[in-house]
Amino acid sequence: MVSGIVTGALIVLFIAGWAWAWSPRRKADFENAARMPLGEEGENNP
Template sequence: MFQGIITTVLMLLFLAGWAWAWSPRRKRDFDEAAQLPLESDEENTR
């Protein structure tokens, strides 16, 4: 019984994290973060 509750809670946390990551409101933040390695390379080569 206890293991089923833990499994359910962990699955709900996983689904909440997945929904947060794929939320359209987060797209701009993730796009900016994806560009960070490219921007730092440009600054280091100058």
């Protein structure tokens, strides 16, 4: 019984994380993160 509840909770958390990652609001943030390795050498160094 407990394992079924835990499994159900993890499935709900997975779907919530997937929906968060694919939401249109996050698109700009992920596009910026994807371009980071292509930026200039001195941009990311402290």
